Amino acid sequence: MGIGSDLRRVVRGRVLVAGDEGFEGARTPWNVAVEQRVSAVVEVADAADVAAVVEYAAKVGVAVTVQGTGHGASAAADGTVLVQTGGLADIAVDAGARTARVGAGVRWGALSERTAPYGLAGAVGSSPVVGVTGYTLGGGLGWFARSRGFAANAVRAAEVVLADGTRMRVTAESDPELFWALRGGGGDFAVVTGLEFELFETGPLYGGRMLWDAERAAEVFAAFREATAEADERLSIWVTLVRFPPFPQVPEPLRGRIMIAVDVVGAEGITGPLHRFEAIPGVVLDNRRPLEVTELGGICMEPTAPSPARVRAELLTDFSPHVTDVLLGTAMAGAADAPGPERSIAPLALVQVRQLGGALYRPRADAGAAGGIREPYLLSMLGPAPTPDHAAAVAERQRSITAALHSHVSGRKPLTYLDAGDSAAQAFSPDTLTRLRSIKRRYNEQGTVRSSFPFAI
Ligand SMILES: Cc1cc2nc3c(=O)[nH]c(=O)nc-3n(C[C@H](O)[C@H](O)[C@H](O)COP(=O)(O)OP(=O)(O)OC[C@H]3O[C@@H](n4cnc5c(N)ncnc54)[C@H](O)[C@@H]3O)c2cc1C
Incomplete structure (x- = not known):
């Protein structure tokens, strides 16, 4: 009995703990300078897996960190269950509506391949292998930032798993405060399993x-x-x-x-x-x-x-x-x-x-x-x-x-x-920080979902 066998009972994806073949590679982020001493890695197969991991974590009192790629890794993952979202790789582009819906593991290069045939783009930055979700949750400053603003500005809905394991779709209408926080406040409020956002015509x-x-x-x-x-x-x-x-x-x-x-x-x-x-x-x-x-x-x-x-x-x-x-x-x-x-x-x-x-x-x-x-x-x-x-x-x-x-x-x-x-407090004005902290208290008071730069509350 242990965290590995507990998690294997509740998810379809691969679960790795210390001693398992592949664990060392799986716990290592893209930025290999960051050592992540995690207690388990779960390569989730779908959003239901994410919900099962978070529900389990909340029950036993461990934190969950989430990574699509590990570009933004920090020591915050120590001791946590690391959820890797690479398997949530689905992309749907609605060229008529100029929107995209991406799974949490999609990278910018893969999305651009799908939008380019329509002359459309998202708020892509300098690297094709950075994850759309981590980048966008953190704001996201790309090639079109001067004309379109942050990538986060374009988000229209987020499919999330809350800190108690509940799944919901968050929009400006369904939950204005959480929606506001997810657009630039990072991953400290809920686990995102999918994002919907506007695309734009690039012209030549x-x-x-x-x-x-x-x-x-x-x-x-x-x-x-x-x-x-x-x-x-x-x-x-x-x-x-x-x-x-x-x-x-x-x-x-x-x-x-x-x-x-x-x-x-x-x-x-x-x-x-x-x-x-x-x-x-x-x-x-x-x-x-x-x-x-x-x-x-x-x-x-x-x-x-x-x-x-x-x-x-x-x-x-x-x-x-x-x-x-x-x-x-x-x-x-x-x-x-x-x-x-x-x-x-x-x-x-x-x-x-x-x-x-x-x-x-x-x-x-x-x-x-x-x-x-x-x-x-x-x-x-x-x-x-x-x-x-x-x-x-x-x-x-x-x-x-x-x-x-x-x-x-x-x-x-x-x-x-x-x-x-660095600390998340360096990224925000005092007013924004106060509002983000109060939203975290409401949705993730125990810190079950822990971002790479968690807010102290
Ligand atoms: C080579 C390179 C180029 C870059 N270029 C740019 C650039 O042009 N503009 C720019 O703004 N930034 C840029 N960055 C920074 C990059 O946007 C951040 O490191 C970002 O956090 C990476 O997101 P990710 O999903 O790839 O990384 P990850 O490490 O997988 O995720 C980073 C953090 O985002 C949160 N997160 C990720 N997925 C989820 C999820 N599904 N649910 C909840 N939280 C989640 C977590 O807190 C996680 O720790 C660059 C970084 C590198 C290494």
Whole structure:
């Protein structure tokens, strides 16, 4: 008798506990830098399995954590029963109504494959292997955020299992408070088994990546400042210092080099501000072209295989020449990597600034807990963390960059960008936080459903 045999009695999906073959792999999230010491893993077969696990957990007094992919894993899973939703992979697209219904395990790449034939898209972000549900529950900032707002804004209904195991469909009419919380407040209120949301017509899209050697970074940052000052909100421009690893699978001209990338997606015909980048000499790669929705997840060349990483994000209050100088000075303070330029972003691998603004700045009245973002830029700093020493070095560089920018960061962070050591309280205003806590008290007071960044109540 034990938790494994108890769970096997009530679910159809696979149950794994310590000692079972496959347990070590199953408990390891996509971000393999995060150790999850879970008491069991349940690969649920359907929503009834989810309800059975939660009902059992509530009865015996353990918590349940839920993951589609493990991209947003944190130490919060320790001691819990980890519900993996990869089996809830159904997708239904209603092209006429411009809506989609996805199971909780669907990833962005799979959804885009289904919407693209109709010229439709959801609020896809930079990676095709991130889960639609975790991303959307946390708000979700993607390529269309400046014109459409958070992914969470588009949600019309959520099928959930409440903390006592009850299944229900939550809409603005059925339960306005829980519906509000689910749209940006994360997974701390109920387990979602399916999401319904609006899609939108993209029209012809244009975009891709431009790359230069990092010695051009000051010119590219200056062009970014000017281009983003005049960009239509249907144009998204992101700039990234990238340290390409010296691995054979990285194409030869990029392998081992520190470069500066400009990644863009926009409606065709509004890309005028990009001429500012075209004037910068020495471009090593420029793959801008008319784009399909299915190509949006490939632009930033992010790893799709599980990787150990630490990320730190900060919302920037401006991107003045001073910010550029400080950011470049502190981000490029690493020792030389051979071969490559004299200065490096090591131990970081990416230092990215995304323009926000537009619809994020003017949230709709029914925006949900994600609300809006007043800060015009998002800085994220990511480094590989295969060992605790690497993680410490990455965290120290993230800390020193943030400290140098202290009067230009607001201290708030989007929920989907929190990392180990962050708290959900950093993602919300005091009023929003109070409301979220009171909703958690009502629906999940015992904390039976535990998100990666649980609210203290
Ligand atoms: C390579 C990469 C690129 C990224 N790009 C972007 C980006 O462009 N924009 C952006 O906003 N974010 C981005 N992120 C962050 C990402 O959105 C978050 O990590 C998000 O939490 C991932 O969701 P997931 O379902 O894939 O991950 P998971 O780790 O599976 O889930 C994350 C958390 O969401 C909650 N959750 C997931 N599923 C459920 C469910 N069914 N019911 C209740 N709660 C649930 C849980 O609290 C869980 O711990 C990126 C992350 C990576 C690693």
